[in-house]
Amino acid sequence: MKPLLKEIRYNPRLWLLVFVPVVLIAERIAPSNHTLLFVLAILAIVPLAALLSHATESVAEKTGDAIGGLLNATLGNLTELIIAIAALQAGEYMLVKASIAGAVVTNSLFMLGASFLLGGLRHHVQEYNRAGGRLYGGLLLMATIALLAPSAVADLDLARGEVMAQNLSAGLAVLLIVAYGLALLFSLKTHKELFASADHGDKEEAPWPLGLAVGTLLVVTVLVALVSEIFVGSVQKAGEALGMSPAFVGFIIVALVGAAAEMAVAFSAARKDRLDMSVSIALGSAAQIALFVAPVLVLISYVVGPKPMDLQFWPGAVTMVMISAVTASFISNSGRSAWFIGALLLFIYAIFAMTLYVVPPGAHAPA
Amino acid sequence: MKPLLKEIRYNPRLWLLVFVPVVLIAERIAPSNHTLLFVLAILAIVPLAALLSHATESVAEKTGDAIGGLLNATLGNLTELIIAIAALQAGEYMLVKASIAGAVVTNSLFMLGASFLLGGLRHHVQEYNRAGGRLYGGLLLMATIALLAPSAVADLDLARGEVMAQNLSAGLAVLLIVAYGLALLFSLKTHKELFASADHGDKEEAPWPLGLAVGTLLVVTVLVALVSEIFVGSVQKAGEALGMSPAFVGFIIVALVGAAAEMAVAFSAARKDRLDMSVSIALGSAAQIALFVAPVLVLISYVVGPKPMDLQFWPGAVTMVMISAVTASFISNSGRSAWFIGALLLFIYAIFAMTLYVVPPGAHAPA
Amino acid sequence: MKPLLKEIRYNPRLWLLVFVPVVLIAERIAPSNHTLLFVLAILAIVPLAALLSHATESVAEKTGDAIGGLLNATLGNLTELIIAIAALQAGEYMLVKASIAGAVVTNSLFMLGASFLLGGLRHHVQEYNRAGGRLYGGLLLMATIALLAPSAVADLDLARGEVMAQNLSAGLAVLLIVAYGLALLFSLKTHKELFASADHGDKEEAPWPLGLAVGTLLVVTVLVALVSEIFVGSVQKAGEALGMSPAFVGFIIVALVGAAAEMAVAFSAARKDRLDMSVSIALGSAAQIALFVAPVLVLISYVVGPKPMDLQFWPGAVTMVMISAVTASFISNSGRSAWFIGALLLFIYAIFAMTLYVVPPGAHAPA
Secondary structure, eight states, X not given: OHHHHHHHHHOGGGGGGGHHHHHHHHHHHOTTOHHHHHHHHHHHHHHHHHHHHHHHHHHHHHTOHHHHHHHHHHHTTHHHHHHHHHHHHTTOHHHHHHHHHHHHHIIIIIIHHHHHHHHHHHSSSEEOOHHHHHHHHHHHHHHHHHHHHHXXXXXXXXXXXXXXXXXXXXXXXXXXXXXXXXXXXXXXXXXXXXXXXXOOOOTTSOOOOHHHHHHHHHHXXXXXXXXXXXXXXXXXXXXXXXXXXXXXXXXIIIHHHHTHHHHHHHHHHHHTTOHHHHHHHHHHHHHHIIIIIHHHHHHHHTTSSSSOOOOOOOHHHHHHHHHHHHHHHHHHTSSEXXXXXXXXXXHHHHHHHHHHHHSOOOTTSOO | OHHHHHHHHHOGGGGGGGHHHXXXXXXXXXXXXXXXXXXXXXXXXXXXXXXXXXXXXXXXXXXXXXXXXXXXXXXXXXXXXHHHHHHHHTTOHHHXXXXXHHHHHIIIIIIHHHHHHHHHHHSSSEEOOHHHHHHHHHHHHHHHHHHHHHHHHOOOOHHHHHHHHXXXXXXXXXXXXXXXXXXXXXXXXXXXXXXXXXOOSOTTSOOOOHHHHHHHHHHHHHHHHHHHXXXXXXXXXXXXXXXXXHHHIIIIIIHHHHTHHHHHHHHHHHHTTOHXXXXXXXXXXXXXXXXXXXXXXXXXXHHHSSSOOOOOOOHHHHHHHHHHHHHHHXXXXXXXXXXXXXXXXXXXXXXXHHHHHHSOOOTTSOO | OHHHHHHHXXXXXXXXGGHHHHHHHHHHXXXXXXXXXXXXXXXXXXXXXXXXXXXXXXXXXXXOHHHHHHHHHHHTTHHHHHHHHHHHHTTOHHHHHXXXXXXXXXXXXXXXXXXXXXXXXXXXXXEOOHHHHHHHHHHHHHHHHXXXXXXXXXXXXXXXXXXXXXXXXXXXXXXXXXXXXXXXXXXXXXXXXXXXXXOOOOTTSOOOOHHHHHHHHHHHHHHHHHHHHHHHHHXXXXXXXXXXXXXXXXXXXXXXXXXXXXXXXXXXXXXXXXHHHHHHHHHHHHHHIIIIIHHHHHXXXXXXXXXXXXXXXXXXXXXXXXXXXXXXXXXXXXXXXXXXXXXXXXXXXHHHHHHHHHSOOOTTSOO
């Protein structure tokens, strides 16, 4: 426990952990004060996600290269996954889909853009491994095409559409997970030298002993699950009270909260002129959402939800995700960056957020 | 005749020629067994397409560089053209359009992807002429934009739409053919050095004497036309029996059958680490469909079909073709490949095929 | 006045200035001969735009680097802006929006394509500063995404849509102008060395004295405004008489007329093998329309128009602008050009023009 307590003492971000008991107690005392619960839940999830990320890396480091890489890759978006499962259980399909699409958009526009901007404010022009950027850009582009193809292509007849969308989504989910497996085989085994420069582990944090890491992983996962349930239960009503649509909450709020831990690492790398790492975290994480988190959620929905979830996204989401992936691929293709590139990515993100805030998708969007 | 017979003896693929008389006889005996005729016709077209391709190359070789290049380029998709004309005559416009769109998608995703995968399974990383890939990628991208622009842009009013779409398609067809002529002028005459590395002729097959080549070309063209008629006549019913929509048959089956000969060459080149050739065959052929085959079919439809054909594609087809062209351009832009790149292209192709199989375009798609 | 008169004497294009009084008189004599007024107005605007451009550059040269660059950038599309304001005053929102979208398309397809073609007819292969092309391409791509995002993303409910589109457009306009300000800060101040090669001033024309330049600027602006009013008043009826839809007139005619002066400079640079300058004028000007002219028009519409204008474009316009920006970015990314590249860009432009001519956007397009 010592390294954990020491880290908590010296890392101000982790002081937010105090909100974990606070939100759990608040839910007992004031279960109907949704706005309060919503804010407290966000404040509690952020430090938990950071702990989860550190624990995952520590376990990965102890288990050797191949399995470690696998663990890191698979558990990298664990926070997003747990929140989405909580939403699935509550039957909030709109929120789940919005958070999937929003996570891709947030990672590829906001995380990448803020990395470029923060790095560019310190360094005049930043060069980074072009091959790596291109590789992750291509992976992201194809992952999003694979995820969105059915929504973009299928001219769904509403009457008989649901069953077809369902069957298609299940088949697609299997296909995506196979593709993800091959991606891991490629990046961790057959061609791992191509990904070499993109060293995920930020070495300033010492790894924990295996027992502590595994214990933390388990305990924190349970805590995230508990807090996520409160979060999902309050988000709708709180969003309404704050004038936000469910689409906006899923797209922007959930995505930002879920990715907070990775953002901290990506931003700190960018400031140290290690843009390779920022690019690979941002684009790799976005690709992972499309290739792994989304199909896993479809398969899980057969078990936990009131009914299976399909992968039909409303047209605006398809457009936003495609624009984000194309833009991020195009930008990371060049291997050079300056502050304005980051600013432009953030502008596009702001425009999407503003559009979603003002004009939520209509009631005819697939639920 | 000797070189022809010798080639047939030593090339197992050509043994399938036995299915040519079989299908012609079967059509007499069992004209209503559509599924049988469909399968036999496919088995007969594949070796005929290979012969056609070899005969074309032999004629091209004998007639010198410029005319030879022109012949190769113009007759390269002769099989697709003959099948499509048979479908035009039968008034199967949906099938014709699906086969045009499907040929672009199949060439740029399946042929390119399988080349990368097959090459990558033998060679760790494959480098190829980046300028060539970029050139063909750009050509393909612009060819598909030119082909699809009216479908993507025009907000067709259904009432008066048909006549307008008709006029537009005729004008567009002329424009595309002029663009194709300029593309030939560019690649065969003014800038042929840029295309030098992409040597189409696979030198392992000795060219035939001119008389034999021209004779084969004529006889095989007639045979392909006969078999195509049976194929088109049976495909609809057979597709129904096998649970496939006309869109799926045109997009996937016809496109794969029509491109079988070129695929054999592209795949063999990829395995020999000559990806230049694979890329130029795949993307060049896709571009040719858009710039030459499609407009020629529109013009021919004024003569042979029950009514003129337009170039309005249903929205899903537009999206699939655009995604394929953008993805292929983006990928071939890099000049490097590994097996996973090919696997990803094939995954996207599989997702398109699955989507078309499960969710055929609605009845409101333009016929 | 001497340098002005001397320039007019030696520059045959400026002899068209004679049409300025002609059109003003014609409007008194034959106010209902719309086709005549339309043609005369075009003939008058072309030389005025050339004078405006020369005067702006002269003022810019005299006022030093930073302010000069700012002036050049801000007044570079002054003609388009004045015409659009005249259309705003007349309540012709469809025309204004079509001219915004058309200016982006015309600059990125027609101006760039004709530059490549004209340059390529003289020079076998032209190389240009790849970093510059990439930078402008990226800027253009993101500017158009920012401009179009709401139209592409929002699933506007027609009943309550107008007010939302209005609010969104106003907020967006402010955001775009801030982005434009940052772009100027980036290109004129913090990273001006990246843009160094793209020297806009065509040195063959001697700058005028400051007094003359400012005076010309003011007088010509007034003249352009007067002629624009006649142009806008006649364009609708003349278009009808010539069989053109308002969309075609805005997209093609107004955009070509407004950009005539810049085109002359871009084409002359291309012929002199200075493609850097052509690319930066074409793409820079297209980006400026999206980031500066469009939002300024929205803000101005609160003051001059019968009601505020929003930034909702009809779907075909969104597609055309996106295709143009992606194509131009992709092409200018390579740093090499030959005549055929230019020809292909012009073909795509011709296809758009043909489509708009034959199939105007339906009556349900947002006005």
